[in-house]
Amino acid sequence: MSVAYMLLATAASFLFLCAVFVPLERVFPAKPGQRFFRPKWWLDFCFFIGQYLLWGGLVLWVLSYFRTGLTSIVPAGFREMVASQPWWLIGIEVVVLSDFLIYWGHRIQHKVDFLWRFHAVHHSAEHLDWLAAHREHPLDSIYTIGLINLPAFVLGFPMESLAALIAFRGLWAIFIHANVRLPIGPLRCLIGSPELHHWHHDKARDSGNYANLSPLMDKLFGTYTCPDHEPESFGIREPMPGNYLGQMLHPLKPRRRKARAMAQQKTAPDARDGS
Ligand SMILES: [Zn+2]
Ligand SMILES: [Zn+2]
Numbered sequence: 480m481s482v483a484y485m486l487l488a489t490a491a492s493f494l495f496l497c498a499v500f501v502p503l504e505r506v507f508p509a510k511p512g513q514r515f516f517r518p519k520w521w522l523d524f525c526f527f528i529g530q531y532l533l534w535g536g537l538v539l540w541v542l543s544y545f546r547t548g549l550t551s552i553v554p555a556g557f558r559e560m561v562a563s564q565p566w567w568l569i570g571i572e573v574v575v576l577s578d579f580l581i582y583w584g585h586r587i588q589h590k591v592d593f594l595w596r597f598h599a600v601h602h603s604a605e606h607l608d609w610l611a612a613h614r615e616h617p618l619d620s621i622y623t624i625g626l627i628n629l630p631a632f633v634l635g636f637p638m639e640s641l642a643a644l645i646a647f648r649g650l651w652a653i654f655i656h657a658n659v660r661l662p663i664g665p666l667r668c669l670i671g672s673p674e675l676h677h678w679h680h681d682k683a684r685d686s687g688n689y690a691n692l693s694p695l696m697d698k699l700f701g702t703y704t705c706p707d708h709e710p711e712s713f714g715i716r717e718p719m720p721g722n723y724l725g726q727m728l729h730p731l732k733p734r735r736r737k738a739r740a741m742a743q744q745k746t747a748p749d750a751r752d753g754s
Contacts, residue, residue: 485532489528499609500657501609503659504609504657504658507660507661507662508658508659508660509658509677509709510607513606513658517608518605519605520610522614522722522726523604523613523614526723527613533617534617537621538617538620541625542624542628545625545628545632546628546632549632550632550635553635566640572634574644576630576634577627577628577629577631578691578693580630581626581627581691582689582696582700584626585690585691588619589684596729596734597616597622597730598616599715599717599719600614600726600730601615601616602680604713604714605713605714606658606713607656607657607677607713608656608657609656609658611656612653612655612656612657628641628645631644648692652691655671655672657673658673660672667694667705669694669695671693671694674709675688675704675705677709677710677713678704678710681710681713682712682716687702687703688702689702
């Protein structure tokens with residue numbers, strides 16, 4: 480794929496997403512008065528460009544490698560049994576199993592410090608809109624996309640249907656970050672909506688709403704939350720560099736040394752007193 484083609488595809492996607500989400504954010508704003516070029520807009524734009532020009536290809540490569548590996552492990556008899564079911568049933572199985580896996584995978588990301596390092600980059604956004612959806616560390620993307628597609632790979636879901644599902648999930652992931660609050664009432668219990676994911680971006684690390692497409696898993700496992708107003712502020716309660724390169728490298732930095740240095744700093748005055 481030529482560089483010119485990639486640049487053209489990136490520009491076309493940017494314009495398409497602007498055309499879809501900017502009017503929606505104007506007509507149904509969750510936080511009225513938020514400017515298009517809100518703080519850290521350019522940082523999120525760097526993530527957008529990085530995803531399209533650098534990391535998207537890497538994620539797809541890892542995914543296809545993963546798919547090939549799984550194909551060789553899953554017994555042919557199991558695949559034949561799955562394929563003998565009606566296509567709509569396989570579709571439902573794939574969506575429900577993916578939602579189950581991503582729910583728990585995401586919940587674990589918030590619990591386990593090593594995974595949180597990478598996921599915290601996404602949560603460091605203090606202003607949500609369609610562009611902020613792109614602030615994601617590439618290793619976080621590989622984890623999420625790998626997990627979400629695991630059932631489809633194991634069940635041998637047809638590639639064409641999978642492409643449509645991946646595209647829909649991608650658009651949905653952007654939509655739930657948009658600065659939008661749609662008046663869909665109780666329907667949000669079934670199909671999910673931006674306000675649920677906005678509450679997931681509340682500053683508390685265990686704020687709930689971990690599900691992907693539908694909030695049913697959150698309802699089932701007791702992590703559903705949807706107050707009738709927006710959270711006061713978004714972000715995380717820990718330091719995070721404010722630039723693209725800093726955020727890419729931050730999760731990879733050794734933490735023990737840092738913690739040790741902080742502990743030494745704390746004990747230093749005592750040591751001096753003693754000497
Ligand atoms: Zn999260
Ligand atoms: Zn998010």
